[in-house]
Amino acid sequence: MGHEEIAARILTTCMGLKHGERLVVVTDAGKVSMGNLFFRAGLALGADAVLVVMSERTADGQEPPAAVAAAMAAADVVIAPTTRSLTHTAARRRATDAGARVATMPGITEDMLYRGAITADYEVVRRRTEQVARILDGGRAVRLISGEKYELFLDITGRRAIASTGVYRDPGSAGNLPSGEAYLAPVEGSANGDLFVDGSVAGLGLLQDPLLLHIENGRLVSAEGPDAERLLKLLDQSPQGRMVAELGIGTNDAARLTGTVLEDEKIYGTVHIAFGSNASFGGSIEAGLHIDAVVLRPQLYVDGVLLVGDGRVYV
Structure with a gap:
C-alpha cells in the first residue's frame, strides 16, 4: 500500500472524512511532504481540501498564527502533521468547540505510517483506553513509582480523563494520530515528589541517560542528568x-x-508526565508550551489500587 493510500485510509477510517467536507491540512516547513500527502489524499476522496503551511513552532504547545487558527475553526476535519504539537493549544480548542474533528500528528514520519502504533487494532485500543479513562475519572489520589524507588504523588480529584483512542469521527472530537492514551490534568499545585524519566522527552528526543526530576507543589524545582539543563x-x-x-x-x-x-x-x-499548558483539557495553566516526559517501566496506583505495573495496564 502506497503512502497516499495509507493517508486516505487514515482520513476515512480514523476521521470519517466524507465527500465535499472541508478538510484543512496544517503543516510546517519541516513536514511539508507529509502535509502534501494528506492534502492529495483528501482531494482524491472528494474533500474541499486546503493545505496550510506555517513557519515551524519553537515548542510543543505554541500557538499557530491567527490565520491558521481561523482556518482550523472553519473546517469539518483538521489533520496536522507538524514538527511541534498543536494538541494543547487554544487554536485546537476553538476548532473542536466549533465542531471540527481534529487529529494532531507532531513529529510524524513516513516510517510511522507503516509500522508501530498506527498498525494497532484500534478497536482493542479504544476499549482499553476508555476503561483506563473511567478509572482515572473516579480516582482521587495517584502514587507513581519510577526508577523502582522514586515516588510522585498527585491529586486528580474531580478531573475528567480523556480517552485518546485514534478514532475522531464525532463533531468536536480530537486527539493524536497514532494514538492510544488516557490522560488528565492533575489538580494544579498537588504534585509532590520525584520522577525518574528514562524514555524520551518532547523537544529532546530519546534519552541516552535518565533524568531525575524533583517536583514540589506542582512545579519542577530542579533536575539531574546530562540533559537536565536542556530540559530546564x-x-x-x-x-x-x-x-x-x-x-x-x-x-x-x-x-x-x-x-x-x-x-x-x-x-x-508506560506513563508520561507533562509540564506547561493544560487549559485545553480541563486544567487552568496557559504556558504556551507543553512538554511530555515518558517513563518506561512505572508502577501507578489510583487510590491504592495498581493500574499500571510491569509493563501492563490492569483493566
Whole structure:
C-alpha cells in the first residue's frame, strides 16, 4: 500500500472524512511532504481540501498564527502533521468547540505510517483506553513509582480523563494520530515528589541517560542528568513552563520507543508526565508550551489500587 493510500485510509477510517467536507491540512516547513500527502489524499476522496503551511513552532504547545487558527475553526476535519504539537493549544480548542474533528500528528514520519502504533487494532485500543479513562475519572489520589524507588504523588480529584483512542469521527472530537492514551490534568499545585524519566522527552528526543526530576507543589524545582539543563531551558521559555500539567497512560500495544513522543507516550504500560499548558483539557495553566516526559517501566496506583505495573495496564 502506497503512502497516499495509507493517508486516505487514515482520513476515512480514523476521521470519517466524507465527500465535499472541508478538510484543512496544517503543516510546517519541516513536514511539508507529509502535509502534501494528506492534502492529495483528501482531494482524491472528494474533500474541499486546503493545505496550510506555517513557519515551524519553537515548542510543543505554541500557538499557530491567527490565520491558521481561523482556518482550523472553519473546517469539518483538521489533520496536522507538524514538527511541534498543536494538541494543547487554544487554536485546537476553538476548532473542536466549533465542531471540527481534529487529529494532531507532531513529529510524524513516513516510517510511522507503516509500522508501530498506527498498525494497532484500534478497536482493542479504544476499549482499553476508555476503561483506563473511567478509572482515572473516579480516582482521587495517584502514587507513581519510577526508577523502582522514586515516588510522585498527585491529586486528580474531580478531573475528567480523556480517552485518546485514534478514532475522531464525532463533531468536536480530537486527539493524536497514532494514538492510544488516557490522560488528565492533575489538580494544579498537588504534585509532590520525584520522577525518574528514562524514555524520551518532547523537544529532546530519546534519552541516552535518565533524568531525575524533583517536583514540589506542582512545579519542577530542579533536575539531574546530562540533559537536565536542556530540559530546564526548554521549560523556562514560559513562566508557567515548569508546572505539572498532565498525567497520561499509554494503551497502544503496537507502539514503539522511537524518540518521537507522539509514538513513545502511547506505548502500552508506560506513563508520561507533562509540564506547561493544560487549559485545553480541563486544567487552568496557559504556558504556551507543553512538554511530555515518558517513563518506561512505572508502577501507578489510583487510590491504592495498581493500574499500571510491569509493563501492563490492569483493566
